[in-house]
Amino acid sequence: MSKGSKYLLTPTSFYLYKGGIHVKYVIIGAGGTGGPIAAYMTRAGKDVTVIARGEHLAVLQHSGIRMETSDAGTFQIPMIKACRMDQYTSKADVIFVCVKGYSLQETIPFLARCSHPGTVVIPLLNIYGTGARLQKSLPEQTVTDGCIYISANIKAPGVISKHGSIFRIVFGLRNPEESNPLLNEIAKDLRDSDIDVVLSQNIRRDALEKFSYVSAQAACGLYYNTTAGRIQKEEGPRSMFVSLIEEISDLSKAMGIPISENIVATNLSILDSLAETASTSMQRDIEKGKPSEIDGLLYEVIRLGAIYDVPTPTYDKVLKKVWSIDFHRPVVAAR
Secondary structure, eight states: OOTTGGGGGSOTTOOEETTEEOOEEEEEOOSTTHHHHHHHHHHTTOEEEEEOOHHHHHHHHHHOEEEEETTTEEEEESOOEEEOGGGOOSOEEEEEEOSOGGGGGGGHHHHHHTEEEEEEEEEOOSSTTHHHHHHHHOTTSEEOEEEEEOOEEEEETTEEEEOSSOOEEEEEOSSTTOOOTHHHHHHHHHHHTTOEEEEOSOHHHHHHHHHHHHHHHHHHHHHHTOOHHHHHHOHHHHHHHHHHHHHHHHHHHHTTOOOOTTHHHHHHHHHHTSOTTOOOHHHHHHHTTOOOSHIIIIIHHHHHHHHHTOOOHHHHHHHHHHHHTTOOOOOOOOO
8 A cells, every 4th residue: 555545534524424434634825825725715615714813813713814816806605614723632634835935934834733643734835846855854744846826915904816827736746656535635625726737747847847937037027126027028127037947947957857848938928927016925025125035045055056056047147136135045954
């Protein structure tokens, strides 16, 4: 029996109903990633609890969550289960981790406390390699790798604004020889919720492809201090966006995880599908003077380039400008 296949029979929270399986979901984070997942899955009748905090949490508990989308209009979920980490006392079957990279460490005690040996943990962070690092802290659980394609943000407490039509979750096991039947059930529940999903057979590659997009958009947007609209239309920003993707493509080959030869065209298509006002959360955090994911999204590329002896001149150019405009220096630690 392969790893994970026995888990559908043991946790008390799994039970058969009408030929299916009831799955208890927790989503850590109710921002531009976790908020839409919680809203769409709750609307579809899935058992979802979202972990949030502050005024955003207070509104979620009082009046639910409001989704404002550019492709499907606006809808309100008046009742949604939401609480703080310390208030959740059950055991989850599936946990989506939807926090910023710099907040990942603080989720680990919660993940250990609120999971059972059959729990599947799916990190949906922008930072490449998160699942493998998280697995070391959760040896009894199945931690996949994963990524999400969406442009969304908290517009106001209890209100999520989603820009563009893309909403896709990609996840899978890093070792193809392993299997876990629960992953198919998760994929089914996401599809039932009108979320596009890919259960990947090569998640290392697929996650790196997503990283090539979000890292390039974050770097280009930061360099030109712009949103998606200018990168969509102007030759200079668009050319830089392409060059950044090509450097990650070169890096992927050196890492032994070559990404698609069509990755530039794919990423341009994603970029062009966004609203002109769309930007990355890294940019928005930097603009507000908040902690950001600049270390994992930009400096990590420089580090990997040094490790694998791959030149990254465009990333060097971006970070040189970052220094010149006196952004706070991130913690650059060896991994």
